[in-house]
Amino acid sequence: MTWISEPFTAAFLLRALIGGLLVAAVCGVVGTWVVLRGLAFLGEAMAHGMLPGVATAALLGLPPVAGAAVSAVVMTAGVSLVSRRGRLSHDTSIGLLFVGMLALGVIIVSSSRSFATDLTAILFGDILAIRPADLVGLAIALLVTVGVAVAFHRPFVALAFDRRVAQTMGLRPRLAHAMLVGLVTLAVVASYSAVGTLLVVALLLGPAVAAAHWARRIPLIMLLATGFGGLAVLLGLLLSWYGDTAAGASIAACSILLATASWGARALVGRLRRPTDRHPGHPGHPDDHLTEPTHLESAPCTDSSDRPSDQAAPARPTTGSRAPHGQRSLSAPSH
Numbered sequence: 001m002t003w004i005s006e007p008f009t010a011a012f013l014l015r016a017l018i019g020g021l022l023v024a025a026v027c028g029v030v031g032t033w034v035v036l037r038g039l040a041f042l043g044e045a046m047a048h049g050m051l052p053g054v055a056t057a058a059l060l061g062l063p064p065v066a067g068a069a070v071s072a073v074v075m076t077a078g079v080s081l082v083s084r085r086g087r088l089s090h091d092t093s094i095g096l097l098f099v100g101m102l103a104l105g106v107i108i109v110s111s112s113r114s115f116a117t118d119l120t121a122i123l124f125g126d127i128l129a130i131r132p133a134d135l136v137g138l139a140i141a142l143l144v145t146v147g148v149a150v151a152f153h154r155p156f157v158a159l160a161f162d163r164r165v166a167q168t169m170g171l172r173p174r175l176a177h178a179m180l181v182g183l184v185t186l187a188v189v190a191s192y193s194a195v196g197t198l199l200v201v202a203l204l205l206g207p208a209v210a211a212a213h214w215a216r217r218i219p220l221i222m223l224l225a226t227g228f229g230g231l232a233v234l235l236g237l238l239l240s241w242y243g244d245t246a247a248g249a250s251i252a253a254c255s256i257l258l259a260t261a262s263w264g265a266r267a268l269v270g271r272l273r274r275p276t277d278r279h280p281g282h283p284g285h286p287d288d289h290l291t292e293p294t295h296l297e298s299a300p301c302t303d304s305s306d307r308p309s310d311q312a313a314p315a316r317p318t319t320g321s322r323a324p325h326g327q328r329s330l331s332a333p334s335h
Contacts, residue, residue: 004234007241012128017237019130020251022138023194023203024229026145030187031208031229032222033149033180036160040205041091042079042181045098046188047200049075051105054122054197059112064122065137068192072185075101080178125196125248127237134193141190145183149222152179157218194233199252203229206255210262228258 008014034043050068057067075097082093121129149156155176158166166173184204191200211224236251243250 003242004238007238012130013237013241015130015132015135016127016247017233019135019138020127020194020233020237021230022135022142023191024207024233025226026138026142026187026190027203028207028211028224028226028229029145029149029222030183031204032211032218032225033156033160034184034204035208035212036218037180039180039184040201042094043184043188043204044201045079045094046072046075046185047192047197048098049101050188050192050197051122052101052108054192055105055108058122059108065134065189065193068189068197071101072189076181076185079181120246121196123196124199124246125192125194127194127247127251128240130193138190138193141186145186148179148183152176153218156180195248195252199248202252202255203232206252206259207232210255210259213262213266228262229255232258 008017034040050071053067053069053071053074054064055067057064057070078097079090079093082097155166155171155173158169158171159173159176159180163173166176187204188200191203195203207225207228208221210228211221215221215224232255233251235254237247239245239250239254240247
């Protein structure tokens, strides 16, 4: 197993692993709610909407994460303002601001000939360049994420079912929705350094989708999603080390592959369990047509001569005719 541990003897790769695990924990918690609430488009828009802030911060010599945070806050405020004051749907508001912010970012990048920041690092991240100060920031982001998720667990659950139910229960759905959008923003900004603006949604969706196939309780889904995300980080870094590929893209690809593998494994387990969970006589068993008519065989056989002459034998339904209501045709038992 030295091929797993040997790469992490390098200090920069060990920091990348620790940072990736912290990002996986943040995205595991937030991604569960993103999947349950159907907020994937919001996460994608937030990721793309960070480009103007990141580009501006790089031009001014400021930390890119600070610019990403400013852009995400502007994006969040803009979505809330347009959806409340305007007559546009929530998705339409997100789409308009998403395209506008992305276009503004491209204009900022293209208008400066002295743009020294690698655009690939902005779009796809540079997890191998994580510094100790970045690890402290990720740890703080994880603590804030877990704290908000625990404090607003009941409002988030009620909001996932029905906003009116949450309002009736006095759980303040508007505040809960704002906090959930804030968590998505925090997760996107925290994940930016690892996988960039384009691939951050892979860590939000992939591990949560993979975990949802094996659990139904929300806390358990979050734990499994964190585990799947951590595994994606480990496999992605190993793939980057031995295959000489981009680390951020490798992590994102591994998270999607894990989600696909989880779906396939769950489908296989369901197929293997289905025949054993059903026994002859159980509804839906393939051999139901062999056991179902046995009550007809146990009934005493009566001849037409035993019937009173004034009673006619009931007509037996023939093939192609419909049986009376409540009576099944014996020629073609249903499965």
